[in-house]
Amino acid sequence: MELVKHSEHDEALANTIKALATVELPRQFSALVRGLAAFDNLIIIAYHGEHRPTVLYREFTDPVVYLPMDNQYLGGAYLLDPFYHEHLKGDVRGVRRLMDVAPDHFRRTHYYNNYYKQTTLLDEVAVFATITNNITLTACFGRDRSSGSSFGKREIQALRRHEMSLSALLETHWRDYRCQDAAGASSEPLEKRLREALEQEHGIRLSPRQAEVALFILRGHSSLAIGLHLEVSTQTVKVFRRQLYAKCNISSQAELFALLMPLFARLTAHG
Structure with a gap:
């Protein structure tokens, strides 16, 4: 057999x-x-x-x-x-x-x-x-x-x-x-393009670290995992998350997803 x-x-x-x-x-x-x-x-x-x-x-x-x-x-x-x-x-x-x-x-x-x-x-x-x-x-x-x-x-x-x-x-x-x-597409990192789009379209100004944390959250990383990636404590990650949610005037991952997904679509439209 x-x-x-x-x-x-x-x-x-x-x-x-x-x-x-x-x-x-x-x-x-x-x-x-x-x-x-x-x-x-x-x-x-x-x-x-x-x-x-x-x-x-x-x-x-x-x-x-x-x-x-x-x-x-x-x-x-x-x-x-x-x-x-x-x-x-x-x-x-x-x-x-x-x-x-x-x-x-x-x-x-x-x-x-x-x-x-x-x-x-x-x-x-x-x-x-x-x-x-x-x-x-x-x-x-x-x-x-x-x-x-x-x-x-x-x-x-x-x-x-x-x-x-x-x-x-x-x-x-x-x-x-x-x-x-992809030849004529932007070579800027996603986190930078996302920050620029958020400021242009919603008047929200995130720091590079806050934008990084937003992407880690949406991808499914726990605060512990984010801390390991960024080499900071879990407590520091929680501070970044609170700052992020406050700046975006949201209180959940679902709201973060709803805010950022339309921006992702536009950021990748020509890529």
Whole structure:
């Protein structure tokens, strides 16, 4: 039985290699991964710096999974996504499971409860590939309400056993990929652009540290985790949070999300 499985995987790998540099590659890559782990949906996304990502391929069992993608995710919600933050680390390859790289309070965020749950996704695993210093590809394999269950331990182990070859296939196929839209986009850090937009549109002047804390909160970091990132005490983080909420005249993370999300959409519109 194990020999048959190895033979099937070898054949799927051969078909994927033959499909490199052709339009068939995504479909063959999907079939290759399906032999390692059953999934309900697949989306291949190119991230370019902090600019708006590009969807290169998608397939699904239930179309509802990608309904919020074009307007909400690409419209700015990606800035709060754990996989996007893996990309920002640079030179990322291999397999990552969403909940393994998500911040400690990710499931409490407005992003998770108001965007992510709409997709009906229950679990996500991504193969990362680095194209240039600034461009990362992710092939995200999801389990949603179609199957109604998460990936099993053996499936995750199977993906991790083959993670470098999976990354190499994506890198080879898309080695010449470049994003035209990002060429004229602002190279200013998001935190700086956000501060400028808040002042212009709402007359709210945040310090760089307050803006940083706002982004950490929305991404799902606890005060303890924010303190570790910023190398300050938890008490200091709580002071920054109080100052932030007072300046914005809000009292909850939901209000912070409602204030900043429209700004994210505009900040990434040309990226």
